[in-house]
Amino acid sequence: MTIVFLVTLDRHLHTPMYFFLGNLSMMDMSCSTVALHKPLITFISRDRSVLFRSCFAQMYSFLAITCDELLILTAMSYDRYVAICNPLRYIEVMSSKVCSLLACLSWILGFMNIIPCLLEISGFTCYTSLEVNHFFCDIMPIMKLTCNDTTSLEQYIFLEGVLFATLTPFILTFISYIFIIRTILRIRSSSGKRKAFYTCSSHLTVVTLLYGTLSYQYFRPISSVSLESNKLYSLFNTAAVPILNPLIYSLKNKDVIAAMKRRCRCFKTRAVEAKIKK
Numbered sequence: 452m453t454i455v456f457l458v459t460l461d462r463h464l465h466t467p468m469y470f471f472l473g474n475l476s477m478m479d480m481s482c483s484t485v486a487l488h489k490p491l492i493t494f495i496s497r498d499r500s501v502l503f504r505s506c507f508a509q510m511y512s513f514l515a516i517t518c519d520e521l522l523i524l525t526a527m528s529y530d531r532y533v534a535i536c537n538p539l540r541y542i543e544v545m546s547s548k549v550c551s552l553l554a555c556l557s558w559i560l561g562f563m564n565i566i567p568c569l570l571e572i573s574g575f576t577c578y579t580s581l582e583v584n585h586f587f588c589d590i591m592p593i594m595k596l597t598c599n600d601t602t603s604l605e606q607y608i609f610l611e612g613v614l615f616a617t618l619t620p621f622i623l624t625f626i627s628y629i630f631i632i633r634t635i636l637r638i639r640s641s642s643g644k645r646k647a648f649y650t651c652s653s654h655l656t657v658v659t660l661l662y663g664t665l666s667y668q669y670f671r672p673i674s675s676v677s678l679e680s681n682k683l684y685s686l687f688n689t690a691a692v693p694i695l696n697p698l699i700y701s702l703k704n705k706d707v708i709a710a711m712k713r714r715c716r717c718f719k720t721r722a723v724e725a726k727i728k729k
């Protein structure tokens with residue numbers, strides 16, 4: 452929330468990189484909210500039941516937002532590619548129109564991409580048990596419960612989840628980074644090298660973190676997935692990663708820290724002014 456707030460209010464952060472970071476933070480926020488609201492409610496009310504349709508809504512939103520995140524990270528890698536490999540045309544290429552288009556596309560494609568999978572699951576009529584062995588309705592635990600044939604669902608997951616939503620973004624990000632590294636290696640001065648690397652190090656960290664946890668969690672044959680260890684990874688993915696992303700971007704980042712200080716000062720002055728008026 453702090454990042455979204457700063458990116459929206461601070462004029463110095465009105466650049467493509469922070470525009471995308473703002474969107475990534477919104478996705479992170481939605482992702483944790485979608486996945487973790489039920490465990491929190493259970494914690495207070497001890498009511499562990501969940502409506503079938505809520506379970507579906509949760510599964511849909513969670514998968515769609517995860518997909519959104521991978522797409523926005525790809526847009527961010529394109530932004531870094533233009534910034535480092537084509538700096539003279541950066542402002543022209545990453546115009547606000549292009550940025551908005553990329554951000555909107557990321558949101559929309561993510562939500563559209565999941566629809567066929569969900570239609571398939573909604574056709575399931577037979578469940579061996581109605582007890583979901585997880586702290587939210589994720590696709591794997593639900594798949595383990597059904598006694599309907601999951602072959603076509605697994606094919607959809609492979610096509611949309613693996614090929615379209617993960618492998619394509621991954622390859623695009625990877626290609627951007629090959630170009631970026633090539634350009635960085637060509638820079639003569641070591642301070643120039645460090646500076647160029649510095650501007651994409653945060654993005655690289657976030658990308659590695661997300662792809663690392665996702666590939667461990669989802670890219671194994673369903674029979675070998677142990678739901679117990681899956682829970683731990685899900686918790687990491689839904690609670691830790693969304694907190695780490697903005698931290699990685701802001702702690703090391705002089706611009707964000709400067710913006711934070713400016714905001715604090717601004718609030719202090721306003722508080723003092725309010726006191727004086729009183």
Ligand SMILES: *[C@@H]1O[C@H](CO)[C@@H](O)[C@H](O)[C@H]1NC(C)=O
Pocket residue numbers: 455458459469470471473474477550551552554555
């Ligand atoms: C995220 O993207 C949308 C759509 O392009 C844009 O209107 C919005 O301002 C962005 N959010 C942030 C926090 O930058």
